[in-house]
Amino acid sequence: MVEIEIECINIKGFPTEEVYVCKIQAEGYTRIIPLYRLIERDRLIKLDILFRDCRVRDDWLKIIGLNEQEILKKYFESEEGRAEKLFIDLVNAGVIPKPVNGKITFESRGIRYEIDVNEEKLFVNGKERCFTCKEDLPKFDRIISLYFTLIHSPENLRMRE
């Protein structure tokens, strides 16, 4: 049985929006499943009622009528889940270093890089740096793209003087 937790979080936007996500401990990082994108609106309303009235989180799976495996199945069929599947495949193939405590650390051309998979942050020689992609990508596609950019085109992430 997969240990799966539900959490209500705020997502960026105007106004900010409260949404439901699930958290599962994956191998070396925390998998965050956007439940609010995977299940139907009427089931989300049931969650709103549950959380407002009694906040007994143990019952939430029963309320939405899905089990852990069904949530995972829905997730890996989504764009976000497919991106994570590719990430896992690349890690298992030894192409991307395995995350440890939510972080991928590696050295390339004498520079030490750390990608925080959970927080989606980049550290270069210990200093936090920013990165962006013009395309609207799922989180794990951004992490895969960032990793390959650091390895093959680090000049794209050079700090301007």
Place this chain on the structure above:
Amino acid sequence: MVWLKKIGSAGHTEVELPLDVAVLEVEKHLKLGGIVTKEDGTKIDLSEIGEDDKLILIPRIVGG
């Protein structure tokens, strides 16, 4: 045939293309500042693409 997996805002698109068409696609992608790697993560140049290659097209990431 060359197998291309493109990471983009449209999700993961996978196509198998004849070598000459694949080279054109890769060239277009490189001109946009993207990266092209083999399945094992090694970078590949246009001139090195061969029949039966499996390539991943990665979008441009910038930062500072």
